[in-house]
Amino acid sequence: MNDPKMNTIMCCFLLILLFSLVSCENDDVTQNDTTPLEENPNLTIRSSFGGTLYVDGKYINKTLPADIKLSKGTYLLSVGAEGNEAGYYRKEITIDSDSIPQEIEFTKEDMVNPKKWKVLWVTYSKTRAKDGCQISVSQNSIDIAYNIFLDHLEKIEKDAFHAITWEVVQKNYTTEEAPVANESENNTEEEWGLDWTISLEQLKKDFDFNDFDLISFYWPANSDNETSCDGYPLNYGGIASPIPNGMKTIVGVMEHPFINNRYGIQHPSAYTHEWMHTIERLYPLKGFELPIDPGACCTAHSGEAFGYVSSTGVDTFYEDVFKGKVFSEERKVYLGIGPEALWLYQTRNFEASLLDAERRKVAID
Numbered sequence: 001m002n003d004p005k006m007n008t009i010m011c012c013f014l015l016i017l018l019f020s021l022v023s024c025e026n027d028d029v030t031q032n033d034t035t036p037l038e039e040n041p042n043l044t045i046r047s048s049f050g051g052t053l054y055v056d057g058k059y060i061n062k063t064l065p066a067d068i069k070l071s072k073g074t075y076l077l078s079v080g081a082e083g084n085e086a087g088y089y090r091k092e093i094t095i096d097s098d099s100i101p102q103e104i105e106f107t108k109e110d111m112v113n114p115k116k117w118k119v120l121w122v123t124y125s126k127t128r129a130k131d132g133c134q135i136s137v138s139q140n141s142i143d144i145a146y147n148i149f150l151d152h153l154e155k156i157e158k159d160a161f162h163a164i165t166w167e168v169v170q171k172n173y174t175t176e177e178a179p180v181a182n183e184s185e186n187n188t189e190e191e192w193g194l195d196w197t198i199s200l201e202q203l204k205k206d207f208d209f210n211d212f213d214l215i216s217f218y219w220p221a222n223s224d225n226e227t228s229c230d231g232y233p234l235n236y237g238g239i240a241s242p243i244p245n246g247m248k249t250i251v252g253v254m255e256h257p258f259i260n261n262r263y264g265i266q267h268p269s270a271y272t273h274e275w276m277h278t279i280e281r282l283y284p285l286k287g288f289e290l291p292i293d294p295g296a297c298c299t300a301h302s303g304e305a306f307g308y309v310s311s312t313g314v315d316t317f318y319e320d321v322f323k324g325k326v327f328s329e330e331r332k333v334y335l336g337i338g339p340e341a342l343w344l345y346q347t348r349n350f351e352a353s354l355l356d357a358e359r360r361k362v363a364i365d
């Protein structure tokens with residue numbers, strides 16, 4: 001973080017951001033015609049590695065080589081590639097004439113360094129309810145959960161064409177007990193699951209949350225042998241984009257209880273689902289439109305409304321959100337975050353003042 005080179009890059013990024021805000025205020029956004037027209041294309045875009053094409057960060061349902069038509073103007077072209085040349089490539093181009101054919105070639109030099117998202121992974125081996133009932137989970141189960149978590153991060157990274165990568169810092173509480181609410185005593189929705197106020201207060205001694213994009217809690221809601229305490233919250237819980245007091249920037253916070261149930265150690269898509277809850281409210285603030293079912297709370301719960309139905313379809317939905325390619329039949333547009341948005345804006349790049357401090361717990365399963 002203190003690398004001066006990184007600071008320079010960050011300054012450039014801020015400048016670009018400033019200019020893009022200015023152009024938004026001048027209402028220049030609509031001047032670019034980014035709709036690819038099949039007739040009379042004036043731009044041929046190639047690469048030796050194929051790839052999915054984005055124009056100004058938007059998915060346009062084209063893979064390289066592609067012929068598209070763009071009107072006069074300046075555009076950001078970007079490409080997400082898989083395979084041997086997997087990565088995220090971007091370059092700015094200017095179209096001086098919409099009738100003179102132009103060719104653009106993406107090469108290795110156009111690949112960007114992934115933005116490093118920083119995660120604090122926090123685990124508790126023990127939990128005690130307010131009535132004194134205590135349970136614990138083995139280090140082996142925690143290690144399994146951690147490895148599944150890493151698998152999910154890796155999948156997200158791949159879905160985003162490596163526009164982002166992860167740095168995970170671990171904090172494992174082996175003797176301290178997870179501070180959880182007990183439903184039998186506190187029967188309000190706000191008070192089930194982990195008591196974040198206490199957990200975050202403990203962590204504050206060792207970590208500056210402003211340096212992180214995500215804090216992920218893991219704690220035992222029952223034991224390896226399926227022992228549980230009365231009134232324990234046996235739901236999965238995740239909370240979207242909360243802002244602990246005193247924070248200047250937003251950090252995503254989520255929690256996952258260890259439950260020895262039919263899923264084994266962990267629900268197959270829980271981490272990605274809850275992570276989406278931590279970011280889904282942010283990208284619309286920067287003009288990236290996410291798919292949302294009007295009847296659902298949010299993007300993470302909107303897969304079915306966009307035709308993603310099976311349990312595996314849920315994962316495909318998340319992948320398409322990260323790729324920005326969820327198609328709205330109704331509006332005939334592609335929706336989602338996309339690699340450009342993930343590369344430009346990390347959770348900790350968003351000012352805390354942009355969101356209210358509302359805490360929202362959302363159960364899945």
Ligand SMILES: [Zn+2]
Nearest residue numbers: 300362363364
């Ligand atoms: Zn949810």
